[in-house]
Amino acid sequence: MAMTLLNTVTLSAETFQFEWTNIPQTGKDLLVVVSARLNTTGPTEAEIKLNGVQSNLSWRGLRGTGTVVGSSTNTNYSNMSYVAVIPGTGATTNTFSNFQVYVPNYTSSTVKTSSFEGVAENNASASQLGIAAWNWNDTSAITSLAIVCSTGNMVVNSTASLYIIS
Amino acid sequence: MSDTPVKVVIDLSKPEGEREQIIPLTAEEIAQREADIAQFALQQAEREAAETQLQANKESAKAKLAALGLSDEEVAALLG
Numbered sequence A: 001m002a003m004t005l006l007n008t009v010t011l012s013a014e015t016f017q018f019e020w021t022n023i024p025q026t027g028k029d030l031l032v033v034v035s036a037r038l039n040t041t042g043p044t045e046a047e048i049k050l051n052g053v054q055s056n057l058s059w060r061g062l063r064g065t066g067t068v069v070g071s072s073t074n075t076n077y078s079n080m081s082y083v084a085v086i087p088g089t090g091a092t093t094n095t096f097s098n099f100q101v102y103v104p105n106y107t108s109s110t111v112k113t114s115s116f117e118g119v120a121e122n123n124a125s126a127s128q129l130g131i132a133a134w135n136w137n138d139t140s141a142i143t144s145l146a147i148v149c150s151t152g153n154m155v156v157n158s159t160a161s162l163y164i165i166s
Numbered sequence B: 001m002s003d004t005p006v007k008v009v010i011d012l013s014k015p016e017g018e019r020e021q022i023i024p025l026t027a028e029e030i031a032q033r034e035a036d037i038a039q040f041a042l043q044q045a046e047r048e049a050a051e052t053q054l055q056a057n058k059e060s061a062k063a064k065l066a067a068l069g070l071s072d073e074e075v076a077a078l079l080g
Helices: B027-067 B072-079
Strands: A003-010 A017-021 A029-036 A044-050 A057-064 A069-077 A081-086 A097-103 A112-120 A128-136 A145-149 A159-165 B006-011 B020-024
Touching (some): A003 A017, A003 B006, A029 A145, A044 A097, A081 A128
Parallel strands (some): A081 A112
Antiparallel strands (some): A017 A145, A029 A097, A029 A159, A044 A081, A057 A128, B006 B020
16 A cells, blocks of 8 residues: 655635645555644634535544534535634634544545545534545546635635545 | 635645635525525524424433332432
8 A cells, every 4th residue: 555645736826715626546546634823713614525516525523612513414415525613813813623534445436435534623612523435426537626615715825735545 | 895705724834924815605605604504503403403302302302210119219229
């Protein structure tokens, strides 16, 4: 097994989305590692969009907020799939989220399943962490992958790396 | 300075140093983004309402079990 870094992007402009396109079909699995912060109060959720498609995603997640433990399920999610929570200006200065998304068998012609884990850092009780599994009911090989924040923009110096596992 | 939202696209088919582009959204993409934000808010509200209702149901169930004479430990054993 080998883990190869394809790309690391460090945002030089605020944006709600970054997307890798033309992902090489030479690997077995994909791993995305992100550190991000919002330019709005937040927190908000980060979502994933595959091949530019915003449908056929469903997920189930568990999260802790410092005061509450909750679970959520979304089937036939008509938007994108939840992969993390990103802190905003309401969180401790200069704290970022840390999350990773693992996508096995991204070149396969079967339905894709995946998992993520992450935390929205905050030096207070109202921090959030979560894990989730999601399903993309599509048999296309994944050639592009986007991370999108649900509201607001990710700030400059947010970073994201894409690895292939082969 | 433009307030047009942008997206960052990294084209992995290009050589390093030429991959990253910061692209202003088209009017169509801005409309889609606004629709996505609205839909996210709606779905988030639905999820939070469901979680709140679930928590209320759990508390109600615990109270009813306690009224039947179950101890806190017995209720916890049942509900996990």
